[in-house]
Amino acid sequence: MALELGRRRPPRLLLVGREHRALTEVADATGGTALEADLADPAGLTAVAAAGAAADVVVHAAGIGWAGDLATMSAEEARRLLEVDLWAPIELTRAILPGMLARRRGHLVFLGSIAGAVGVPGEATYSAAKAGIGAFAEVVRAETAGRGVGVSTVLPGVVDTPFFTRRGRPYDRRWPRPVPPERVARAVVRAIERNRAEMFVPAWLRLPARLHGAAPPLYGALARRLG
Secondary structure, eight states: OHHHHHHHSOOOOEEEESOHHHHHHHHHHHTOEEEEOOTTSHHHHHHHHHHTTTOSEEEEOOOOOOOSOGGGOOHHHHHHHHIIIIIHHHHHHHHHHHHHHHHTOEEEEEEOOHHHHHOOTTOHHHHHHHHHHHHHHHHHHHHHTTTTEEEEEEEEOSBSSTHHHHTTSOOOOSSSOOBOHHHHHHHHHHHHHHTOSEEEESGGGHHHHHHHHHOHHHHHHHHHHHO
16 A cells, blocks of 8 residues: 555655564655554554654554454454454544644545455454444544545455464455455555545445345345355
8 A cells, every 4th residue: 555655646654564574665665654553552552643643644554353253252352453453543533633624634544344344254353343444434524524634445355465364264265356455555545536435345345235234134145145
């Protein structure tokens, strides 16, 4: 995402993450500033909020996953997932949004997930966090309408990153195929440039999401049949 933003919207980039080597590589490639921070740590949140106070564009892309039956998930694992995937975007938005509104310019991008739109068995807490992000973004969009701040939600499906290995269960389905992260990055930039409220990646995921909302029993029957 940073590389795509740097190519198409040459800004001063603030890059946030926990991995020193990855941050350094992206900072060198984009001319951005690297800030090592753990968003599950209150001190990390405070540091990011302070460093990004004057940002015109914020992309909430940090996220962790966990796969398995909810009954086997520890309270610590659930809490950390919610802190990173849901609480951190809420708190950072709360801290940075007043400045955007005062300047009457800015754009917030929230990385949701198809899991938040339809719910995925084995990912109860992750699905809940991403559903929460979608609802939060929708309300922030309504509250900032006409005040110079855009709000977009980008909902990817399966993306070809180490996310699945790190969550404890690799992705082993033949369909849908994982999409490259560059495709999601391009969608993020388009959402900003076109002020799109919502974008699915790939676009056909909008269909199951809408079917789930309009006819949950039908969606459930099809999901059980198709796996």
